[in-house]
Amino acid sequence: MQNEGKEQQKAGGFFSSQNKRSEINEWRLGLGNEKESVRKDTVKKVIAAMTVGKDVSMLFTDVIKCVATNNIELKKLVYLYIMNYAKTQPDLAIMAVNQFERDSNHPNPLIRGLAVRTMGCIRVNKIVEYLAEPIRKTIKDKDPYVRKTAAVAIAKLFDINAEMAIEQGFVEALEELLTDDNPMVVANAVKALDEISSTSSEVILDFTEKTVKTLLAALNQCTEWGQVFILDALSNYQPKSDKETTEIAERVAPRLQHANSAVVLSAVRVINKMIDLISNENEKNELIQKISAPLVTLLSGNPEIQYVALRNIDLIVQSRPGILANNIKMFFCKYNDPIYVKLEKLDIMVKLASERNVDTVLMEFKEYATEVDVEFVRRSVRAIGRCAIKLERAAQRCVDVLLDLIQTKVNYVVQEAIIVIKDIFRRYPNKYEGIIGKLCENLDTLDEPEAKASMIWIIGEYSNKIENADELLQIFIDTFHDETSLVQLQALTAVMKLFLRRPNDTRDLIKKVLHLSTEESDNPDLRDRGYIYWRLLNEDPEAAKAVVLSEKPVIRDDSTNIPKTLLNELVKHIGTLSSVYHKPPELFVAGYKKKKSESGEDKEVEDYLREQQHQDAADRTTTQDILGLDDVLGMGTGAPAQDSGDLDLDDVLGVGSSQPQLQFSASTSANANVTSLVRPAPQKKLLLTADKSKGLQIYGAINRNARGGLEFLVTFENLSQQPITGYACKFNTNTFGFVPGQVQANGIMPGQKTDGIVPILPGNNESDKVSPLIQVAIKTDLGVAYFADSIPFSALFIENGSCDRDTYLTLFQSIPDETESTTDAPNASAGNASALISRLQAHNIFFVADHQDAGLTNYYFSAKFNYGTEEVIALLEIVVSANSPQCKINTRCAETQFIPFIEQDVARIVSLTF
Structure with missing residues (x-):
């Protein structure tokens, strides 16, 4: 125990460095020491410093000398260092190639495998060129560990250079490994082929019957992850006969009892496919029964496993509706289930609900509606409404349960019940209007926009049967300017319906609401609807009746809405x-x-x-104004969007310009093998401390997602003593007029954290002030808190920002020379043109051409962003010197006010520290 404690203390010491200037020199001496133990301890210190983010690339030459050793531990550490810094030091990484080749012929199979694995992990083209020969040797190695490592290396090689992998015959070599006598090798070969075929149109994973038998034989001898690889591959195989289909299903069925949930789900996937291919109904039913029990068993695992299982069960229940009909009680929520598990169980219970079990399900939902988690309660009440819409014969029982919940007088329960009942009215018109009186008793307690809008819709739809409908609607008209746009739109339509049915009694009311909607509102949707109604009434009241009072389509069950x-x-x-x-x-x-x-x-x-x-x-309109009046950061002032002014066409196109021509080289070799990188996820930073928001701490970052939309990635931390159950968000007026969408985050108990997303949507609250800053107000149960963050300008660049050379030249000439701005970017990725272009392209900054002259290379890029209703193009020139990591960035943009922000962000992107 003492020795163990000393080892732990020693290991911890590697991470206690204080970043002294003398350390680098000490480590350099240690790396050159004759004693292997000293070199090993020094490399550990270097790796520890690298792990915590320190730059130790200057030791590359010294560390790489330590690779020539038979000590496996030291060799692993050196290889780890090389993998980390090879991308930034590709020229120096070449120094290790000879050692890699020697190690691939080493007598020790662990070292042979380690060498091939490390070379495959170094994603540098110069290294890849030397990878072919070691792979060719190790793919036929006598040791199975080396062969399986070589199989994985081929997949990595294909990802880096597919053409080389195909030309060298490595794909065929992988196919030969499928018949290897070692199951571990077979499993890795299958996985490598599956990865290759999923990304390539030239390689298609097509097994023969003999290969399938080999895979099934290897299945029982593989590790659990090897079994997953084989099962995943079998799920893509199309059996040639019923006999083969049945045999595959029978051989895979024992995997359903495996302890690893990944193996179970992969086995379910294979058998589920075989069920569709079997013609015998009895065999089908037997297999369905076989996969139902393991699915239910997965629900006894930890919450994370339960969630994954539930998401998969959701799909299976939709594709085979009766598969778990008798196991609905297994989906009842437990008191200690996390909220994300409870919500998934609710959805599945709705899908499994039938006339036979609906009473049990309704009682369960009713019980959930008394829980303390507000979000869970809301979803439970909504689930009752979904059951009513799904099961017509059970609708009355669902309505009775909802009325019982309304009698509890719990505010959020009542409001959610009203929202649900509105949907039931739409599903079953003129059937349950007898309960409207009970709903109206709770009119004064409504404070949520969606609940108010639902109640107004009910009053308007049944205004011919509600004697005091005008008095009820007057309540909302009196506070019309204080309501959200959702409520205002519903109130306008409801009053219109009432007027068309009782014109003599409501003439003053319709005049008032039309005036409020058209003359005193700055909401374009509300104004448009008001003007349409006004003109309909002026032109043809009968046509207005036909439009407004027309029969609506009946809503349908959405529990299985996936196409x-x-x-x-x-x-x-x-x-x-x-x-x-x-x-x-x-x-x-x-x-x-x-x-x-x-x-x-x-x-x-x-x-x-x-x-x-x-x-x-x-759903934006339900939360856009939820924070109240214009007192929050001065938001929603109603000021119209500022016109950016008309541009002179001649000025834009640069007609008659005498500016010098840009010269592009004919070769654009720098762009030859560039692959588009995925935009790196931004690092969240602390935006709001708990002491400024009564206990709510917020971390966040603004990101452009893969769909081309902006979003606020946030982490909410509850450091207060009370739970947080809901969020509402609003932005101050900003340069680009952005507004927040609905906050997508779960409620959190004291001491907990949760991740969330706030979509950033286009709006009409532009500000004249030019700034990437967004001021945010966030409302929770703790009150309203304020913080701000800046949008990285590259997040605004849209996906269609590329242009050809001729267009670039024309645009370049159209922008005056004096508007061009220049800035320096230190530590740029200047040494690797492909990396530089790829990194910029990942941020929608597109390569146009390059030009070389006197040791300098000029790279030309284009990017676009939206400003108002226009697309604005930015032209970039990055000047790189062969002898210096520093580069210059020249920027031209018609909207010159944005140039400093563009320069700042582009410099950040090309920097190695980014």
Whole structure:
């Protein structure tokens, strides 16, 4: 125990460095010491410093000399250092190539495998050129560990240089490994081929019947992750006969009892596919029963496993509705379930609800409506309404339960019940209007925009049956300017309905609300609707009746709203991130080869996914003004958007300009093998401390997501003594007129954290002040707090910002020379043109051309951003010297006020410290 404590203390000492100037010299001496133990301890110190973020690249030459050793521990440390710094020191990394090649022939198989694995991890083209020969040797190595490592290295090589991997015959070598006598090698070869085929149109994973038998034989001898690899590959195989289909299902079925949940889900995926291919109904039913029990068993794991299982079960229940109908009680929520698990269980219970079990389900939902978590209570009440919409015969029982909940007089329960009952009225018109009186008793307690809007809709829709409808609507008209736009729109329509049915009694009311909507409102949607109603009434009251009082389409059950084509695609990916996100992999996996639908239903899928991505925008009006009047940071002042003025066309195009021509080189070799990088996730920083917000601490960063939308990535930390159950957000007027979408975050108990997203949406509250700063007000149960953050200007660059050389020249000439600005960028990625271009392209800054002259290389880039209703283009010239890491950035932009912010962010991107 004492020795163990000393070792731990010694290991901890490697991370206690104080970054003294003399350290580098001490480490350099230690790395050159003759004693191997001294060199090993010194390398550990260097690795520790590298781990905590210190730059120790200046020791590259000294560390690399230590690689020539038979000590495996020291060799691993040196290889780790090389992998970390090879991208920034590609020329120096070449020094290690000879040692890599020697190690690939070393008598020790661990060192042979380590050498090949390390070379595969160094994603530098100069190193890749030397990787072919070691792979060719080790792929046929007598040791299975070396062979399986070589299989993985081929996949990495293909990702870096696919053409080389194919030309060298490495893909065929992988296919030969599928018949290897070692199951570990087979599993890694299968995984490597699967990775390659998912990103390449040239390589297709197509097994033969003999290969499948080999995989099934290896299945029982693999490690648990090897089994996952094989099962994932089998899920893509199309059996040639019923007999083969049945055999595969039987051989895979024992994996359903595995302790690893990933193996279970992969086995479920394979068997689920085989079920569709079997023609015998009895065999189908047997297999369905086999996969149902393991799915339920997964719910006994930890919360994270439960969540993944529930997301997969959600898909399976939609594709096979009756599979878990008898196990609905297994989805009842436990008191200690996390909120994300409870919400998934609610959704699945709604999908499994039937006339046979609806009473049990309703009692369970009613019990949940008495919980303390407000979000869970709301979703439970909403689940009752979904059951009513789904099951017509059970609708009355659902309404009775909702009325019982209304009698509790709990404010948020009552309001959610009213929202739900509005949907029931839309599903079953003129059937349950007898309960409207009980709803109106709670009119004074409504304070949420959606609940108010729902109640107004009910009054307006049934205004012919409510005698005092005008008095009830007058309540909302009296506070019209204080209401959100959602409530105002509903009030306008409800009064219009009332007037068309009882014109003599409500003439003054309709005049008042039309005046408020058109003359005193700055909301364009409200004004437009008011003017339409006004003109309809002036031109043809009968036409107004036909439009406003027309029969509405009946809403339908949305519990299985995923399009069939998308659902079938997602079921094929059970056990992967795709099944957790409920999105096809091509949406979030860079380079994934999308498989086009042959049924012509791609448009339906795209529409659904687009609706899911932008549903926050649809809910924007419910939260845009939730913070109240104009007292929050001076927001919502109603000032109209400022016109940027008309531009002279001749000035824009530079007609008649006598400016000198830019000269581009004919070669654009720097762009030859550039792959578009994924935009790096921004680092969150502390934006709001707990002492300034009664206990709420906020970390955040502004990001441009893969869909081209802006979002605030936030982490809420509750350092108060009370739970936080809801959020509302608002922005002050800002340069680009951005407004927040609905805050997507869970409630948190004291001492807890939660991650969330605030979509940043286009709006009309532009400010004349030019600044990337966004001032934010956030409202929670603790009150209103304020903070601010700056938008990285590169996040504003849109995806269609590329242009050709001729267009670049024309635009360059159209912008006066005196507007050009120059700044220096230290530590730029100047030594690697491909890396520089890729890094900028990941931020939508697109390479146009390059020009070399007298040791300098000029790279020309274009980028676009939206300002008002216009697309503004920025032209960049980055001048790189072969002898200096520093570069110059020249910027031209018609909107000159943004040039300093563009320069600052581009310099940040090209910097190595970024």
